Amino acid sequence: MAEQRTAVLGTGQTHHRSKRTDVSMPGLLREAVDRAMADADVAWSDIDAVVVGKAPDLFEGVMMPELFLADALGANGKPLLRVHTAGSVGGSTALVAASLVRSGVHRRVLTVAFEKQSESNAMWALSIRVPFTMPVGAGAGGYFAPHVRSYLRRSGAPEHVGAIVAAKDRRNGALNPYAHLRQSEITVDSVQASQMLWDPIRYDETCPSSDGACAMVIGDEQAGDDAPDPAWIHATAMRTEPTTFAGRDQVSPRAGRDAATALWHQAGITDPLSQVDAAEIYVPFSWFEPMWLENLGFAADGEGWKLTEAGETALGGRLPVNPSGGVLSSNPIGASGMLRFSEAAKQVMGRAGEHQVDGARTALGHAYGGGSQYFSMWLVGSGKPA
Amino acid sequence: MTAVESEPAETPEQPLSAPLDIGFDYTRSVGPVLGRFMAALAQRRILGVRGSDGRVHVPPVEYDPGTAEALDELVDVAGEGTVVSWSWIADPLAGQPVQRPFAWALVRLDGADTALLHAVDTGGDPTSVHTGQRVRVRWADEPVGHIRDIAYFVPVADPPADAAPTAPAPPAAATGADDDTTTVDTVVTPVQLSYTHSASPEESRYLRALADGRMLAQRCPGCDKVYIPPRGACPTCGVPTTDEVDLPDTGIVTTFCIVNVPFLGQRIAPPYVGAYILLDGADIPFLHLVLGCEASEVRMGMRVRAAWKPREEWSTTLENIAHFEPTGEADAPYASYAHHL
Numbered sequence: 043m044a045e046q047r048t049a050v051l052g053t054g055q056t057h058h059r060s061k062r063t064d065v066s067m068p069g070l071l072r073e074a075v076d077r078a079m080a081d082a083d084v085a086w087s088d089i090d091a092v093v094v095g096k097a098p099d100l101f102e103g104v105m106m107p108e109l110f111l112a113d114a115l116g117a118n119g120k121p122l123l124r125v126h127t128a129g130s131v132g133g134s135t136a137l138v139a140a141s142l143v144r145s146g147v148h149r150r151v152l153t154v155a156f157e158k159q160s161e162s163n164a165m166w167a168l169s170i171r172v173p174f175t176m177p178v179g180a181g182a183g184g185y186f187a188p189h190v191r192s193y194l195r196r197s198g199a200p201e202h203v204g205a206i207v208a209a210k211d212r213r214n215g216a217l218n219p220y221a222h223l224r225q226s227e228i229t230v231d232s233v234q235a236s237q238m239l240w241d242p243i244r245y246d247e248t249c250p251s252s253d254g255a256c257a258m259v260i261g262d263e264q265a266g267d268d269a270p271d272p273a274w275i276h277a278t279a280m281r282t283e284p285t286t287f288a289g290r291d292q293v294s295p296r297a298g299r300d301a302a303t304a305l306w307h308q309a310g311i312t313d314p315l316s317q318v319d320a321a322e323i324y325v326p327f328s329w330f331e332p333m334w335l336e337n338l339g340f341a342a343d344g345e346g347w348k349l350t351e352a353g354e355t356a357l358g359g360r361l362p363v364n365p366s367g368g369v370l371s372s373n374p375i376g377a378s379g380m381l382r383f384s385e386a387a388k389q390v391m392g393r394a395g396e397h398q399v400d401g402a403r404t405a406l407g408h409a410y411g412g413g414s415q416y417f418s419m420w421l422v423g424s425g426k427p428a
Numbered sequence: 429m430t431a432v433e434s435e436p437a438e439t440p441e442q443p444l445s446a447p448l449d450i451g452f453d454y455t456r457s458v459g460p461v462l463g464r465f466m467a468a469l470a471q472r473r474i475l476g477v478r479g480s481d482g483r484v485h486v487p488p489v490e491y492d493p494g495t496a497e498a499l500d501e502l503v504d505v506a507g508e509g510t511v512v513s514w515s516w517i518a519d520p521l522a523g524q525p526v527q528r529p530f531a532w533a534l535v536r537l538d539g540a541d542t543a544l545l546h547a548v549d550t551g552g553d554p555t556s557v558h559t560g561q562r563v564r565v566r567w568a569d570e571p572v573g574h575i576r577d578i579a580y581f582v583p584v585a586d587p588p589a590d591a592a593p594t595a596p597a598p599p600a601a602a603t604g605a606d607d608d609t610t611t612v613d614t615v616v617t618p619v620q621l622s623y624t625h626s627a628s629p630e631e632s633r634y635l636r637a638l639a640d641g642r643m644l645a646q647r648c649p650g651c652d653k654v655y656i657p658p659r660g661a662c663p664t665c666g667v668p669t670t671d672e673v674d675l676p677d678t679g680i681v682t683t684f685c686i687v688n689v690p691f692l693g694q695r696i697a698p699p700y701v702g703a704y705i706l707l708d709g710a711d712i713p714f715l716h717l718v719l720g721c722e723a724s725e726v727r728m729g730m731r732v733r734a735a736w737k738p739r740e741e742w743s744t745t746l747e748n749i750a751h752f753e754p755t756g757e758a759d760a761p762y763a764s765y766a767h768h769l
Contacts, residue, residue, distance in 0.1 A: 063613050066459025068490050072498070086496050103454040103619045113489055116496030161454050166692040173446035173625045174635055174745050178702040178715050180687040187685030188704055192769035195683075195728055195762070241686035241723075287663040288653035288711035289767055 052082025215367025
């Protein structure tokens with residue numbers, strides 16, 4: 043069967059908080075799912091399959107969550123898949139769901155990703171000490187901080203650029219009613235005055251720990267035609283590489299470059315900075331904005347920070363990055379990637395509310411995970427792909 | 429953690445193994461439906477939920493298995509019911525509800541349409557449990573709002589003469605006010621995992637060399653890259669690596685971070701410098717600790733050497749090196765290590 047055109051019909055997410063003890067895990071997912079199904083104007087009988095994603099099992103201590111979530115996800119009697127690619131899982135889960143429609147297997151697929159960080163301690167889970175090794179691991183921040191230092195050395199970026207990203211994303215978060223952190227008063231100075239956690243990463247340059255979920259309904263061409271404002275999926279890409287090998291570029295991993303190259307090629311994009319209207323990029327620590335701008339091809343090597351410093355990634359700039367507030371404002375880890383994908387969709391659907399980028403017709407959703415070893419991304423547009 | 433040889437010293441080629449024990453007390457927020465179920469248990473009542481088709485589910489489900497609709501009509505069911513099926517546990521594990529031989533049973537309580545999984549105590553007698561048997565709840569002495577408030581079930585006819593030994597009660601639940609009814613918000617579910625972690629044959633040779641104060645690497649025959657720890661196969665070329673190379677215990681810091689943040693399970697008191705150390709002659713760095721100077725003086729390209737613990741403390745671990753410290757030599761030029769970042 044020929045490849046089918048595919049569209050996001052609706053999106054939904056929870057109010058993200060540090061502790062959502064008012065709901066169970068199934069209840070958390072349903073908050074996002076019910077909103078996505080209402081946004082897509084579909085009923086359970088319209089859903090052919092369900093694809094669920096979450097971060098590593100140790101984060102919540104739940105093995106095979108897809109089994110105990112089947113009732114809540116209306117999945118009984120339907121195909122139910124679970125996807126797992128560490129922090130990028132929200133993105134790759136959406137891509138697996140999209141592929142089930144694009145291939146012609148299903149007409150409408152519900153996809154959902156979540157994290158209930160308050161039930162555990164991700165920092166602990168990421169610092170499990172394996173025998174025979176040095177116990178120097180210090181969670182995700184401890185893992186990524188040396189690579190941020192390498193970026194600073196390689197690019198010569200001035201030190202305040204990280205704070206510019208953090209202040210921008212948190213102020214954007216204040217425009218997003220679902221965001222966990224909504225800090226309209228934050229400034230570059232106040233970010234720079236915050237505590238250094240994993241030098242060179244400061245407290246205010248670090249993502250929060252959130253409970254939250256995100257869901258989308260993805261449909262085929264006919265479903266997209268019937269929807270009032272679908273987000274058409276123009277291109278998708280996923281790439282993986284080993285966490286460590288001799289000569290690996292830890293600052294700008296090849297898997298990310300290759301995925302971006304494939305994405306732009308599929309979509310017929312030759313100048314991403316000019317042709318993309320908004321980008322939701324996975325930035326858990328502020329410096330990853332300029333790093334990924336380069337890795338994605340929006341800027342040449344060593345030049346990404348110049349876009350940030352010039353204000354081009356702020357709302358109203360040439361390429362608004364993370365108008366929703368991004369991972370720096372809400373970080374339910376398993377859902378963070380899908381939030382990037384769904385926020386990109388909301389932009390081209392014209393449903394982003396106060397953080398809407400005026401006239402956005404083409405938007406990027408991006409996620410990465412593990413030790414920068416998994417990359418997933420999609421490009422969505424308000425117009426149907428050729 | 430102490431490394432333990434899996435075999436006696438006379439068979440040194442066996443891979444090394446060591447215990448890896450991890451555990452965490454997960455806090456489950458149970459949601460409004462199970463929260464009311466658990467709050468009722470504290471009052472020695474059992475609630476079910478009425479599904480869209482009228483069936484009563486015990487324990488209650490939050491969403492209907494058929495229609496996926498949210499359910500909230502909770503109804504009382506009896507503390508007595510019928511064994512639908514069962515399995516005999518001859519040797520109870522630590523933490524299981526009954527600490528003598530018992531049956532795991534599916535019990536359909538009167539008034540319910542689904543079966544609850546719980547323990548049935550017959551005084552340790554496997555011949556005294558059967559499908560269709562009538563059983564009755566034996567409540568915990570001090571119910572707290574937890575599934576274990578149901579200590580276990582006993583046969584209605586001819587229950588055991590003595591109370592069964594039970595596992596220690598679970599941690600108390602957190603409660604909150606929901607309208608005028610008190611509900612259970614969260615329950616604590618401790619999870620303990622015990623693994624035996626085994627090193628590969630190549631890593632074991634490297635670890636045994638460490639026990640002799642040597643840094644043993646492997647070189648890939650395809651790309652000539654030198655890996656420490658050795659991996660047995662080159663991640664780039666995919667070919668076996670068999671050529672062993674001894675490396676010096678000197679090298680450089682490629683990049684690093686200063687850990688200022690304390691966290692659960694941390695082994696080194698912050699602040700400390702976690703650094704990628706590239707040994708002279710190696711093509712990949714490993715993470716270690718840098719001491720011997722102020723954290724603020726650590727630099728990319730800084731020359732360092734291993735500070736070994738006293739020889740009598742050595743075993744098969746990279747922890748034989750207490751830390752790396754500056755040699756005082758000139759820093760390596762950036763271009764010499766830029767491709768290791």
